[in-house]
Amino acid sequence: MSIHIEAKHGEIADRILLPGDPLRARYIAETYLDNSFQYNSVRGMLGFTGTYKGKRISVQGTGMGIPSISIYVNELIRSYDVKKLIRVGTCGGVRADVHVRDVILAMSSATDSAVNHSLFPNIDYAPTADFALLHEAYRIGSKLKVPLHAGSILSADVFYRDSMDIVKKLGEYGILAVEMETSALYTLAAKYGVQALTILTVSDHIFSDEPDTTAAERQTTFNDMIKIALDTAIAD
Ligand SMILES: O=P(O)(O)O[C@H]1O[C@H](CO)[C@@H](O)[C@H]1O
Numbered sequence: 001m002s003i004h005i006e007a008k009h010g011e012i013a014d015r016i017l018l019p020g021d022p023l024r025a026r027y028i029a030e031t032y033l034d035n036s037f038q039y040n041s042v043r044g045m046l047g048f049t050g051t052y053k054g055k056r057i058s059v060q061g062t063g064m065g066i067p068s069i070s071i072y073v074n075e076l077i078r079s080y081d082v083k084k085l086i087r088v089g090t091c092g093g094v095r096a097d098v099h100v101r102d103v104i105l106a107m108s109s110a111t112d113s114a115v116n117h118s119l120f121p122n123i124d125y126a127p128t129a130d131f132a133l134l135h136e137a138y139r140i141g142s143k144l145k146v147p148l149h150a151g152s153i154l155s156a157d158v159f160y161r162d163s164m165d166i167v168k169k170l171g172e173y174g175i176l177a178v179e180m181e182t183s184a185l186y187t188l189a190a191k192y193g194v195q196a197l198t199i200l201t202v203s204d205h206i207f208s209d210e211p212d213t214t215a216a217e218r219q220t221t222f223n224d225m226i227k228i229a230l231d232t233a234i235a236d
């Protein structure tokens with residue numbers, strides 16, 4: 001047991017999918033895993049373990065934002081020996097060639113969070129995906145013929161801001177999309193020497209008038225992203 005996860009040691013697999021939304025965790029377990037059981041309900045942050053194509057795998061909700069995901073990632077690595085972590089999240093499209101429902105593999109993550117600046121004063125640390133996971137996810141996604149982008153994203157500390165000008169400018173410098181957790185996931189994975197990757201589905205576009213996805217879609221679909229994540233997680 002850890003402070004925020006009530007699983008017994010051994011109940012969580014060494015490879016895990018990490019959606020922000022705990023109901024997406026339940027959807028993934030119910031739809032894709034065999035013989036799954038729920039190991040966590042502390043704070044409603046649901047976690048499940050089961051098998052996928054015969055291999056043991058877990059899925060754990062992480063909540064929204066860097067402070068929340070940092071709690072779960074720390075506990076999963078330090079108390080449960082998780083070695084391979086794949087975030088499956090939603091994001092807002094930023095660059096013009098990114099469209100609603102496209103899938104994004106986050107190679108690296110810029111952030112306006114103060115967390116890494118307090119870790120490394122005067123250094124712009126560059127949180128980066130594990131290359132083997134990234135390479136495998138790109139191979140699997142290309143085979144599925146999913147609209148796929150690989151590149152840099154922004155992990156923002158706020159969802160609502162007075163002006164989107166800075167986000168627009170980041171798009172001009174190649175940032176594909178904005179979400180709220182990946183820089184912490186990649187930084188903690190590097191610290192503890194484990195593998196991490198973020199795979200995102202574009203749920204809305206910040207600068208185009210394409211219609212947004214619905215809340216139901218965000219909880220229960222985005223199957224391209226989930227299939228890529230599961231097949232990447234079980235590849236050794
Ligand atoms: O859909 P999830 O995984 O929660 O990810 C995105 O959605 C939330 C904001 O609505 C933030 O957590 C952001 O990163």
Ligand SMILES: O=c1cc[nH]c(=O)[nH]1
Binds near residue numbers: 090091179180
């Ligand atoms: O616009 C968006 C959509 C999803 N997640 C975000 O952080 N921003």
